[in-house]
Amino acid sequence: MRYAMAIDTKKCVGCSDCVVACQTENNIPIGYSRDWITETVEGTYPGLHLQIRSERCNHCEDTPCVRTCPTGASHVIEGGIVKVTPEECIGCGSCIEACPYDARYVHPEGWVDKCTFCDHRINNGQDPACVSVCPTTCMYFGDLDDPNSEVSRITAVRRIKVLAAEAGTKPQIFYLV
Amino acid sequence: MKEELIISGRMNPHIDPVMNIWHWSIPLYLFLGGLAAGLLFFAAYQTIMGKDKKFLTSVRIGPIVAFGAIVIGLMALLYDLHHPLYFWQLYTTIRLDSPMSWGAWTLMLIMPLNMIWIFSYLKDIYPVHKCKLGFIRKIAAWIITTNDTKPEQDWDWKHKIIRDFEKYIVKDRKPLAWAMAILAIVLGVYTGILLSAFNARPLWNTAILGPLFLTSGLSTGAALLMIMTKDHFERISYSKIDILLVIIELFFITHWFMGYQAGSEIKVHTVSYFLGGEFTVTFWVNVIILGLTIPLILEVMELMKFKIPVIVPGLLIIWGGLAFRFIMVDAGQVIRYLY
Amino acid sequence: MYITLNIKGFFMKTTRRQFIKISSMGVGGLALAATPILNWVPSFLKKDNDIPDDSKAKRYPTYCEICFWKCAGWTYTKNVDGKEKIWKIIGNNDDQHSSGRFCPRGTGGVGMYEDEDRLKHPLIREKDEDGNQYFRKATWDEAITVIADKLKNVAQKYSPNCVAMFSHGSGGKFWGNVLKAYGTNSISAPSYAQCRGPREVGFIATFGKGIGSPEPTDIRNTKCLVLIGSHIGENMHNGQVQEMSQAIDNGATIITVDPRFSTAASKSDFWLPIKPATDLALLLTWINVIIEEELYDKEYVEKYTYGFEQIKEHVKNNTPEWAYGITGLKPDLIRKTARAMGNASPAVIVHPGRHVTWYGDDTQRLRAVAILNAILGSWGRRGGFYQPEGIKLKSMPHPAYPKISHTWRDATPGKFKLADLALASGICDATIPSPDRDCSYKAWIINGTNLITTLPDRKNTIAALQNLELVVVIDTMPAEITGYADVVLPECTYLERYDMLRTSKHREPSIALRMPAAKPKYDSKPGWEMAKMLAEKLGLGAYVPYNDITELLDWQLKQIGSSLDEMQKIGVKKIDREYNDLYFLNGEEHEFSTNTGKIELYSTALVEEGFDAMPKYTAHPEPQPGFYRLNYGRAPMHTFGRTVNNPHLNDLMDENVLWVNPKIAQLEDLSAGQEVWLKNQDDVISSFPIKVRITERIRQDMVYMVHGFGRQDDRLSRSYGKGASDSELITHIMHDKIMGGTGMRGNFVKFITENPHPSDKPLTRKVNII
Numbered sequence A: 001m002r003y004a005m006a007i008d009t010k011k012c013v014g015c016s017d018c019v020v021a022c023q024t025e026n027n028i029p030i031g032y033s034r035d036w037i038t039e040t041v042e043g044t045y046p047g048l049h050l051q052i053r054s055e056r057c058n059h060c061e062d063t064p065c066v067r068t069c070p071t072g073a074s075h076v077i078e079g080g081i082v083k084v085t086p087e088e089c090i091g092c093g094s095c096i097e098a099c100p101y102d103a104r105y106v107h108p109e110g111w112v113d114k115c116t117f118c119d120h121r122i123n124n125g126q127d128p129a130c131v132s133v134c135p136t137t138c139m140y141f142g143d144l145d146d147p148n149s150e151v152s153r154i155t156a157v158r159r160i161k162v163l164a165a166e167a168g169t170k171p172q173i174f175y176l177v
Numbered sequence B: 001m002k003e004e005l006i007i008s009g010r011m012n013p014h015i016d017p018v019m020n021i022w023h024w025s026i027p028l029y030l031f032l033g034g035l036a037a038g039l040l041f042f043a044a045y046q047t048i049m050g051k052d053k054k055f056l057t058s059v060r061i062g063p064i065v066a067f068g069a070i071v072i073g074l075m076a077l078l079y080d081l082h083h084p085l086y087f088w089q090l091y092t093t094i095r096l097d098s099p100m101s102w103g104a105w106t107l108m109l110i111m112p113l114n115m116i117w118i119f120s121y122l123k124d125i126y127p128v129h130k131c132k133l134g135f136i137r138k139i140a141a142w143i144i145t146t147n148d149t150k151p152e153q154d155w156d157w158k159h160k161i162i163r164d165f166e167k168y169i170v171k172d173r174k175p176l177a178w179a180m181a182i183l184a185i186v187l188g189v190y191t192g193i194l195l196s197a198f199n200a201r202p203l204w205n206t207a208i209l210g211p212l213f214l215t216s217g218l219s220t221g222a223a224l225l226m227i228m229t230k231d232h233f234e235r236i237s238y239s240k241i242d243i244l245l246v247i248i249e250l251f252f253i254t255h256w257f258m259g260y261q262a263g264s265e266i267k268v269h270t271v272s273y274f275l276g277g278e279f280t281v282t283f284w285v286n287v288i289i290l291g292l293t294i295p296l297i298l299e300v301m302e303l304m305k306f307k308i309p310v311i312v313p314g315l316l317i318i319w320g321g322l323a324f325r326f327i328m329v330d331a332g333q334v335i336r337y338l339y
Numbered sequence C: 001m002y003i004t005l006n007i008k009g010f011f012m013k014t015t016r017r018q019f020i021k022i023s024s025m026g027v028g029g030l031a032l033a034a035t036p037i038l039n040w041v042p043s044f045l046k047k048d049n050d051i052p053d054d055s056k057a058k059r060y061p062t063y064c065e066i067c068f069w070k071c072a073g074w075t076y077t078k079n080v081d082g083k084e085k086i087w088k089i090i091g092n093n094d095d096q097h098s099s100g101r102f103c104p105r106g107t108g109g110v111g112m113y114e115d116e117d118r119l120k121h122p123l124i125r126e127k128d129e130d131g132n133q134y135f136r137k138a139t140w141d142e143a144i145t146v147i148a149d150k151l152k153n154v155a156q157k158y159s160p161n162c163v164a165m166f167s168h169g170s171g172g173k174f175w176g177n178v179l180k181a182y183g184t185n186s187i188s189a190p191s192y193a194q195c196r197g198p199r200e201v202g203f204i205a206t207f208g209k210g211i212g213s214p215e216p217t218d219i220r221n222t223k224c225l226v227l228i229g230s231h232i233g234e235n236m237h238n239g240q241v242q243e244m245s246q247a248i249d250n251g252a253t254i255i256t257v258d259p260r261f262s263t264a265a266s267k268s269d270f271w272l273p274i275k276p277a278t279d280l281a282l283l284l285t286w287i288n289v290i291i292e293e294e295l296y297d298k299e300y301v302e303k304y305t306y307g308f309e310q311i312k313e314h315v316k317n318n319t320p321e322w323a324y325g326i327t328g329l330k331p332d333l334i335r336k337t338a339r340a341m342g343n344a345s346p347a348v349i350v351h352p353g354r355h356v357t358w359y360g361d362d363t364q365r366l367r368a369v370a371i372l373n374a375i376l377g378s379w380g381r382r383g384g385f386y387q388p389e390g391i392k393l394k395s396m397p398h399p400a401y402p403k404i405s406h407t408w409r410d411a412t413p414g415k416f417k418l419a420d421l422a423l424a425s426g427i428c429d430a431t432i433p434s435p436d437r438d439c440s441y442k443a444w445i446i447n448g449t450n451l452i453t454t455l456p457d458r459k460n461t462i463a464a465l466q467n468l469e470l471v472v473v474i475d476t477m478p479a480e481i482t483g484y485a486d487v488v489l490p491e492c493t494y495l496e497r498y499d500m501l502r503t504s505k506h507r508e509p510s511i512a513l514r515m516p517a518a519k520p521k522y523d524s525k526p527g528w529e530m531a532k533m534l535a536e537k538l539g540l541g542a543y544v545p546y547n548d549i550t551e552l553l554d555w556q557l558k559q560i561g562s563s564l565d566e567m568q569k570i571g572v573k574k575i576d577r578e579y580n581d582l583y584f585l586n587g588e589e590h591e592f593s594t595n596t597g598k599i600e601l602y603s604t605a606l607v608e609e610g611f612d613a614m615p616k617y618t619a620h621p622e623p624q625p626g627f628y629r630l631n632y633g634r635a636p637m638h639t640f641g642r643t644v645n646n647p648h649l650n651d652l653m654d655e656n657v658l659w660v661n662p663k664i665a666q667l668e669d670l671s672a673g674q675e676v677w678l679k680n681q682d683d684v685i686s687s688f689p690i691k692v693r694i695t696e697r698i699r700q701d702m703v704y705m706v707h708g709f710g711r712q713d714d715r716l717s718r719s720y721g722k723g724a725s726d727s728e729l730i731t732h733i734m735h736d737k738i739m740g741g742t743g744m745r746g747n748f749v750k751f752i753t754e755n756p757h758p759s760d761k762p763l764t765r766k767v768n769i770i
């Protein structure tokens, strides 16, 4: 099993619903977030190109964050989901430094938090919270090992890009461009 | 024009606008770790070479300072943890991939050795009867020494095991020295690897940091010994060692910059911060000029019999080492992958 | 124990997954063996695992009150320390407005409930011995009594007709009914003359029918979607955003006309970076090309329309070359886009937009939009405009309302006869005494609308407020308008109350229930209850023939074969269409409610009122040197000012920024992130500075900001003074001669880089709270 997400930049409008939905679903304190929206604008008026991306932990296949964690609080669970056990985390920040995507943050209670792919929901057969609210339905979630899953199908037919590929972490979030 | 911005989310302190999860305590910790590594290495080295009678400051005082440095360094590290009450989780697992874990365990091992070392020299360095504070003598007498501690039999341990142990070590310190030398090198390299393990930070992502930090640690250790010792021979010896170390360090840095400049786009971008960019002045003034070149010149001049107050090059080297770590940690967090 | 197991785990090379099992057993099963310090885990750390399972959590139906799309959903609660607490809001899958997905504002709606800056008690304005005014916390009975006494007084001294109400939001119906019983029908909303009014009038003049809300645009089935300044994606009206995304998936051609590179523009096949205020020229040209190149739907035009030859003749000189000089759009681009529309016809939507009060000739511009749709044959067609259907609920029997001699139309005597709803701005103007009016308004009831930031020309609004004998504000937040109230009534949020059933039209008729998921926080009350209290104090209790709203809802539901009980379980109920006519049937005869019974390309109604039968392009003023046109719009995560203090949504965007083109930034010596104040053509200076965003996404002759920021009431702790307010700078109104809309895009600003305010705490709130 290999969970992954594909996000269609041709449809995402940057509304940030995925950000609030994650915040309410996962009890993220105000001022923090597990996902965020970036915008890049290229060109000169009126020859412009705009890309909006919803970003979060890439649940990398090669996980520098897990590797550098001194306590084992950061770990990988079934399906390649990278998680943190709050009770084991000393808040040393190694994993934060290790992540090329700045996908982790220090929870005000001292431990490090990040996207969990909403494993509590996917275990119940639901989509992650962000995916389930997205008004443009531009996010696809599923198992890459299953050729019939939505992610497998869409990544097979569309042009894809991953972020900072040169960092060598093999991200599992694919942007459809 | 290319515009890149975060529209929402991720306004987390410590991450935006630039990463600053590690503050002053980490570079301080790295600096003190390197210094301790240097001091312990020289103590062990002189012992192994059988020169422990000649290099008294190195073998006796150095390790005490090193111990202090490690303790302060650890306190700094602990201070930087966001969940410090859980620090013990470090010792529930060994993770060879994690430099932090490595460091924690290295320190765990080196500290007892360091203590044993100090213990073995206790009678020489600090005879308890010389202590002017009566209550310390009393406490010492009550806890560890026999009641009738006399001047001639200072630190007369109560328990036979301790007495035997002491005798055993003092007789031949070499095995201990070997162990300590190796661990000191591990510690010195570790302070560099801690950073270089982070592929995500383009500045740190180079294998050269391990040797570079080790060299710098040894150099600051030598500089401190140079300042501390009253013995002319010992001082000149460390001065010479330091000259060598500084030259190696300069070589590493040149090599490093050149490697980056010939590297990928992100490496070129990274090194530009030091060659014209944001960190150019701080780095060149504090590290290259004040911290390496000037002391190098001064030390060479001293060898050429110019009168140079030893404290000047010594302090400059230490300053350079400290500044180097601060700049490395800071810049490393500022420079990120572009995507 | 804990230690050994962990280390063993490592050496045994177990995976982390097993590792967890071992250590959790270590904590649980072997707890006795662990030393106390190792086992000590503060309870707060367990929170992470505290996320309940959706299927086990309690949920209550609601419909969203954060904007006027009114999506239906569920409010989930979860158990925190033994108490049920509001957790999240999720769309209802059976709801056509949301299709089970809320927009960010709806999702962040929990913040409306959580916001600790909310109004907490009824407040009454008082004066101390020195004449200083302040708000006194009052009981509900006191507050309602003051209102009832003053209203009786107004009725006696003047006439009940001299009371007006402004309302934008659900509670309006309850208050409206009380006011109708009291004797006035001057009930208005800023969503007409400041928003969609010209569109309704333009479409009524053409099709005999307005657009209404939600817009019956069949975007999901369209082959070509044309957006003229309608910035879907930033304008987050849920159904449209969702359907536009489906249209993208379906490969529909999207054409966006916007002087700013909007999000929608970035998703479009064609972006027409039009010179502002020249859209009418483009529209006429499109009509011309479509007619000249015979791209129009001939059968449809012949069968249903009136005045084709006239319009053909009328636009004959409006060639792409002509338009190029006016709009700055290349003739080729205009032709190509006209052809794209023609090829997609009739599955094409030239979107009517919503906030269309721009340049004063808005009704005529929307007429052009309507004509374009008419010749493309999109009205009543699949992929164009469908025919929505709703359901009318019965109201409980009550005495007849008294006759009204002086209606809202008398606020603008003889003018704007084509306006189909009351004009908020008209009522505001008619409050300022004038010799040729028999009764200026004397009391205002303001429910859920922040007139200070909503009506343009703030000075005028405040002047009107000063002339009133009674100002009642019903709001949830200390909005600016509350500072001008004599009595402030704190309404509880929509998550804490029942409201009227939602009955808005859609593809299928449906009803949706809103019910509380929590008790009202603080000393706040639902609108129905306040309105009922007032009715009783006024001796009009007979008009509110129920003790509790649940009686009314249950009664209404039973009339249509449902019940409150059922609705509490399902939230949304679809009802079969009475007429099976989502789209016109092939060759179907259709009688339009116009004078001619046809779609009027040539409007006889407009001619009757002395206006142009067909739209004409006129040039509008352009910025003087050093000035830039003030453009404004929406951010997807906010609804006007109503959400800017919402903790969750404020967290997404806590201030607005000023979009400035890089060339202008260079010319004006502005740097990114720099704070500037703005001064408009009438020398009005923004109270607060706004940060500059240097971006290519905006033209050089305009600046852009999101509406709703620059809040001026310091009780709004999160949003006070953050960003700037466009409202403040909109002092010049371009009135729509046909229906009285307030065109707001004719204001020009320049940059001020030094703080122009002597003390930087300009407060418009007039009174303190004690």
Ligand SMILES: Nc1nc2c(c(=O)[nH]1)N[C@H]1C(S)=C(S)[C@@H](COP(=O)(O)OP(=O)(O)OC[C@H]3O[C@@H](n4cnc5c(=O)[nH]c(N)nc54)[C@H](O)[C@@H]3O)O[C@H]1N2
Residues within 6 Å of the ligand: C065, C168, C169, C171, C190, C191, C194, C195, C196, C354, C355, C447, C448, C449, C450, C451, C453, C454, C455, C456, C474, C475, C476, C477, C479, C491, C492, C493, C494, C632, C633, C639, C640, C641, C642, C643, C707, C726, C727, C728, C730, C744
């Ligand atoms: N400058 C400028 N002016 C504009 C516009 C613009 O873009 N720029 N847009 C125009 C348009 S399109 C429109 S539709 C209007 C909208 O204008 P308004 O409807 O006035 O919009 P808001 O400013 O959101 O004011 C809504 C008020 O309702 C309160 N409220 C929220 N929930 C509740 C509730 O449950 N009960 C009660 N009683 N009150 C509640 C909020 O606290 C807020 O004070 O503004 C128009 N005016």
Ligand SMILES: Nc1nc2c(c(=O)[nH]1)N[C@H]1C(S)=C(S)[C@@H](COP(=O)(O)OP(=O)(O)OC[C@H]3O[C@@H](n4cnc5c(=O)[nH]c(N)nc54)[C@H](O)[C@@H]3O)O[C@H]1N2
Residues within 6 Å of the ligand: C067, C068, C191, C195, C196, C228, C229, C230, C231, C232, C234, C235, C236, C237, C257, C258, C259, C260, C262, C274, C275, C276, C277, C278, C279, C353, C354, C355, C356, C358, C631, C632, C633, C634, C635, C636, C637, C638, C639, C640, C745
């Ligand atoms: N997130 C969010 N969504 C909302 C609301 C909200 O507050 N927040 N409010 C809702 C309400 S009540 C309304 S009325 C709608 C309003 O939504 P729309 O009808 O889409 O809004 P407008 O304000 O008319 O349009 C703003 C766009 O017009 C462009 N524009 C400015 N001048 C011109 C011009 O001269 N010509 C052309 N072609 N374009 C121009 C601007 O650059 C901007 O992109 O949004 C609704 N949806």
Ligand code: SF4
Residues within 6 Å of the ligand: A007, A011, A012, A013, A014, A015, A016, A017, A018, A019, A037, A054, A133, A134, A135, A136, A137, A138, A139
């Ligand atoms: S919810 Fe969907 S459309 Fe909105 S920002 Fe997130 S990914 Fe984009």
Ligand code: SF4
Residues within 6 Å of the ligand: A056, A057, A058, A059, A060, A063, A064, A065, A066, A082, A098, A099, A100, A101, A102, A103, A104, A114, A169
């Ligand atoms: S994105 Fe960062 S936190 Fe997530 S798995 Fe990759 S490296 Fe780790």
Ligand code: SF4
Residues within 6 Å of the ligand: A068, A069, A070, A071, A072, A073, A074, A084, A088, A089, A090, A091, A092, A093, A094, A095, A096, A111, A112
């Ligand atoms: S902060 Fe926590 S999760 Fe991250 S590396 Fe340190 S202990 Fe591991």
Ligand code: SF4
Residues within 6 Å of the ligand: A021, A022, A023, A025, A026, A034, A035, A056, A114, A115, A116, A117, A118, A128, A129, A130, A131
């Ligand atoms: S998958 Fe879940 S945890 Fe991750 S960003 Fe989406 S909502 Fe948040």
Ligand code: SF4
Residues within 6 Å of the ligand: C064, C065, C066, C067, C068, C069, C070, C071, C098, C102, C103, C104, C105, C106, C107, C236, C237, C238, C239
């Ligand atoms: S569009 Fe968004 S804010 Fe408006 S009613 Fe729907 S969910 Fe609520």
Ligand SMILES: [Mo]
Residues within 6 Å of the ligand: C191, C194, C195, C196, C354, C355
């Ligand atoms: Mo509106």
